[in-house]
Amino acid sequence: MSDSDDDDVPTLSEHTLAALRDFYTEQETRSGPGVESTPSEQFAVGAVGEDWRMSQFWYTDDTATRLAQELLHEAGEGGRIACVSAPSVYQKLKQLAGPDQASVVVLEYDRRFSIYGHDFVFYDYKEPLSLAASVAPHSFDVVLADPPYLSEECLSKVSQTVKFLSKGKVLLCTGAVMENVAKQLLDVKVCNFLPKHNRNLSNEFRCFVNYTSRLLTC
Numbered sequence: 001m002s003d004s005d006d007d008d009v010p011t012l013s014e015h016t017l018a019a020l021r022d023f024y025t026e027q028e029t030r031s032g033p034g035v036e037s038t039p040s041e042q043f044a045v046g047a048v049g050e051d052w053r054m055s056q057f058w059y060t061d062d063t064a065t066r067l068a069q070e071l072l073h074e075a076g077e078g079g080r081i082a083c084v085s086a087p088s089v090y091q092k093l094k095q096l097a098g099p100d101q102a103s104v105v106v107l108e109y110d111r112r113f114s115i116y117g118h119d120f121v122f123y124d125y126k127e128p129l130s131l132a133a134s135v136a137p138h139s140f141d142v143v144l145a146d147p148p149y150l151s152e153e154c155l156s157k158v159s160q161t162v163k164f165l166s167k168g169k170v171l172l173c174t175g176a177v178m179e180n181v182a183k184q185l186l187d188v189k190v191c192n193f194l195p196k197h198n199r200n201l202s203n204e205f206r207c208f209v210n211y212t213s214r215l216l217t218c
């Protein structure tokens with residue numbers, strides 16, 4: 001997940017690689033022309049396949065659910081939630097949130113997520129403040145971010161975006177190795193809850209918040 005340092009790239013075992021090859025073959029077989037998804041399938045976690053070239057590693061359904069529940073709790077009734085580079089949590093929020101419970105946007109680099117219409121905001125962390133005019137500053141009750149790379153350069157740019165969007169509450173999910181940098185940039189502390197991914201990554205991942213969380217235990 002580092003764009004500059006091989007040490008930070010999550011490594012997959014031979015067994016996992018073989019499973020991934022099978023997975024992609026199966027996906028390609030399934031998604032022939034004329035195959036359309038229903039709205040509930042569209043919002044299923046993992047509805048859009050992972051693409052390693054964009055450092056995509058989706059959460060398990062349980063982790064996406066826990067993070068979505070946390071965001072709904074912290075946003076409150078009618079609150080606004082921004083998911084920065086965390087599309088599976090956006091998908092889970094759309095499944096869980098009642099019609100007037102919360103509004104959610106997903107800021108993403110991968111334009112496949114434009115299937116989510118007005119909820120999709122194109123985002124490249126390298127231009128942290130180049131965002132659509134529809135995204136007003138300090139207009140989100142809680143912001144979740146899962147940066148694509150484990151580097152200080154990436155986290156410091158994503159932090160600029162998070163500070164721009166946020167009214168105050170921040171939930172960051174990233175590698176445990178980023179703890180000190182995350183503390184400096186966003187004043188967040190590590191949670192006991194351990195986020196899990198569908199593919200086993202060798203990097204330890206953690207959640208960090210700048211408030212007290214019962215659901216994530218921190």
Ligand SMILES: C[S@@+](CC[C@H](N)C(=O)[O-])C[C@H]1O[C@@H](n2cnc3c(N)ncnc32)[C@H](O)[C@@H]1O
Binds near residue numbers: 054059125148
């Ligand atoms: C480690 S994944 C986080 C996904 C999260 N675990 C989930 O399940 O939703 C990193 C995310 O960053 C996005 N991404 C890749 N390149 C990016 C860029 N240049 N700017 C912003 N986001 C990017 C990927 O598409 C992916 O959604």
